[in-house]
Amino acid sequence: SYELTQPPSVSVSPGQTASISCSGDKLGDKYTCWYQQKPGQSPVLVIYQQSKRPSGIPERFSGSNSGNTATLTISGTQALDEADYYCQAWDSGTVVFGGGTKLTVL
Amino acid sequence: QVQLVQSGAEVKKPGASVKVSCKASGYTFSSYDINWVRQATGQGLEWMGWMNPNSGNTNYAQKFQGRVTMTRNISISTAYMELSSLRSEDTAVYYCARDNNVGAGFDPWGQGTLVTVSS
Secondary structure, eight states: OOOOBOOSEEEEOTTSOEEEEEEOTTGGGSOEEEEEEOTTSOOEEEEBTTTBOOTTSOTTEEEEEETTEEEEEETTOOGGGOEEEEEEEEETTEEEEOOOEEEEEO | OOEEEEOOOEEEOTTOOEEEEEEEESSOGGGSOEEEEEEOTTOOOEEEEEEOTTTOOEEEOGGGTTTEEEEEEGGGTEEEEEEOSOOGGGOEEEEEEEEOSTTOOEEEEOOOEEEEEOO
């Protein structure tokens, strides 16, 4: 079965750029999305179709996808960006999530 | 606004079944697939399957085939997920989410339903 691999944790200082990776076989050929989840809340879509932002998502969130790796980038990271982030892709009609990355802003 | 509202928390005994509902509002229910995703405490997101409300067609994750059934009632814009033969490992928050089609992601998500399996 298809797998997506994320680093368990990423740390960033306020105002700096955070990058969260998601790797999978030929991931660049697939649609990818990213979700933000804060404690006790439902996930929120922050990036879809590799690099598009839903309305209401700040411009500091961006995405890219090439080869075997998709990347979520948060520019000018703020304390309120501290959360778990999950990548997601479709493979042969099924949905796959990465294991999640805890972003710490310190 | 587009919204998915789920049914309340459930406590079930091992071997029982649970049926969670997901009521859609603010859009045409039959136009978007509904996916179900679960999350055990402290764990990641686990996809269970999707249902097309228009046709009733479903696609279940292999892990849940034979135990999960996804259905809908179009007249009340509600999707259902039933999981049978419950075991303690099924204790989790269960979410429904609208699939915006063609790689456009899941948005919105329901508020989640906690299902606790305990003897």
